[in-house]
Amino acid sequence: MxxxxxxxxxxxxxxxxxxxxxxxxxxxxxxxxxxxxxxxxxxxxxxxxxxxxxxxxxxxxxxxxxxxxxxxxxxxxxxxxxxxxxxxxxxxxxxxxxxxxxxxxxxxxxxxxxxxxxxxxxxxxxxxxxxxxxxxxxxxNWYWDNYVAGAGAAIESGTLYGAAGVGKVAGAARDDYAAAAAAVLLRDDPRPIYELAGSERLDYTEIAATIAEISGTPVRYENLPEQAYAAALEGNGIPAPFAGILADSDAGIAVGALDSDSTDLADLLARPLVSLADVLKAGLAGHV
Known part of the structure; x- marks a missing residue:
């Protein structure tokens, strides 16, 4: 046992x-x-x-x-x-x-x-x-779930704000990462390292378009300088240290830090991954 x-x-x-x-x-x-x-x-x-x-x-x-x-x-x-x-x-x-x-x-x-x-x-x-x-x-890699709260605000304002430029995110649903963890625990000889990323590789303009599609509301992406984005987050009540981390993460996205063509996640699960659209639909069920 x-x-x-x-x-x-x-x-x-x-x-x-x-x-x-x-x-x-x-x-x-x-x-x-x-x-x-x-x-x-x-x-x-x-x-x-x-x-x-x-x-x-x-x-x-x-x-x-x-x-x-x-x-x-x-x-x-x-x-x-x-x-x-x-x-x-x-x-x-x-x-x-x-x-x-x-x-x-x-x-x-x-x-x-x-x-x-x-x-x-x-x-x-x-x-x-x-x-x-x-x-x-x-x-x-990044959770698609991270965008649920921002999607609600974007639907209300018509704008998704960020500092990610045209960088892409190979995100996936949190539940898919969890399922991968279970799959690794159950393997007799798991690898020392798995680079886990999603099969969708989206920039923020595409993420804004996905929010617009599921909400039926026009949403555009507005790119801000990193420090301006951090200040905007603070202005919306996010504590300064966390606002800085979020802005830093977007700046990393801008230079490709969260883009990946690894198939480790899909290979472990041996099924299609949950899409950003499906994560947003579930997370915004009472909002759209």
């Missing part, structure tokens, strides 16, 4: 990965959902999944949560700037617990990616590689 664990199991990516494991035939009793907020885990318990509580800041709790785990989907922390300390705890706990495989959610082309977001992923990959643990780096 193989025991699978997923961190961040009440979050979007982790929760979807748990569902994917169950859909692929893993018995609920062989799945460990590691959560920070147990009150959010009722649906997991109802499904028969084992729920264990641990925060990335508590190495002892993490070690206990990983006891008896053979294969771990390690979802990267969400607190940018604090990830290295937190991820160090996860790696240490996995080593102590004797986890047989760690599949880590990284970023596309991590070792060459210019985005500010890539730095902590690169360091985490090094932590894992140096630990002696068997690993598989799941280098996820």
């Amino acid at each position: 193989t025991t699978y664990a997923v961190t961040g199991a009440t979050g979007g990516l982790g929760g979807s990965a748990v569902r994917s494991l169950l859909e692929r035939g893993v018995a609920p009793g062989d799945v460990v959902a590691i959560v920070r907020s147990p009150e959010k885990a009722d649906a997991l318990r109802d499904a028969g999944v084992t729920v264990r509580v641990a925060d990335y800041g508590d190495v002892d709790a993490l070690t206990a949560a990983l006891a008896g785990v053979d294969r771990l989907f390690f979802v990267s922390g969400s607190e940018v700037g604090q990830r290295i300390a937190q991820h160090t705890n996860v790696v240490a706990a996995a080593r102590t617990a004797g986890v047989g495989l760690v599949a880590y959610s990284s970023i596309l082309d991590a070792d060459t990616n210019p985005l500010t977001l890539a730095a902590e992923h690169v360091e985490t990959e090094k932590l894992i590689a140096d630990s002696g643990l068997r690993y598989s780096f799941l280098r996820n």
Whole structure:
């Protein structure tokens, strides 16, 4: 019997990965959902999944949560700037617990990616590689889901704002990345690195056109300089540090950082990938 664990199991990516494991035939009793907020885990318990509580800041709790785990989907922390300390705890706990495989959610082309977001992923990959643990780096590209909130605002204003120029994004649905993580955990001999990107490669003008198509409302793309875009985001209530990260990410898109012709994601899933249009339709169901 193989025991699978997923961190961040009440979050979007982790929760979807748990569902994917169950859909692929893993018995609920062989799945460990590691959560920070147990009150959010009722649906997991109802499904028969084992729920264990641990925060990335508590190495002892993490070690206990990983006891008896053979294969771990390690979802990267969400607190940018604090990830290295937190991820160090996860790696240490996995080593102590004797986890047989760690599949880590990284970023596309991590070792060459210019985005500010890539730095902590690169360091985490090094932590894992140096630990002696068997690993598989799941280098996820952008989620199409990231554009749902912006699409709502674009429909209202008629304009999608950004700083991505004519750069393309080879995005995919979050659920597809989660399904890929489940597929890797279930492989007898997974590769050390998967560059996971979608089959659609769209620039922001094309993304705006997709929003217009599903909403029936004209939407155009307006490109702004990086700093102007960051300031606009701040003006709309986004905290300055996060606004800077978003603007930096768009600037990376402009130079091709999130474009890719890798077929690793489609190969793992062996089915058509969920389109941007379908992600937007689901995310904006009450908006259009």
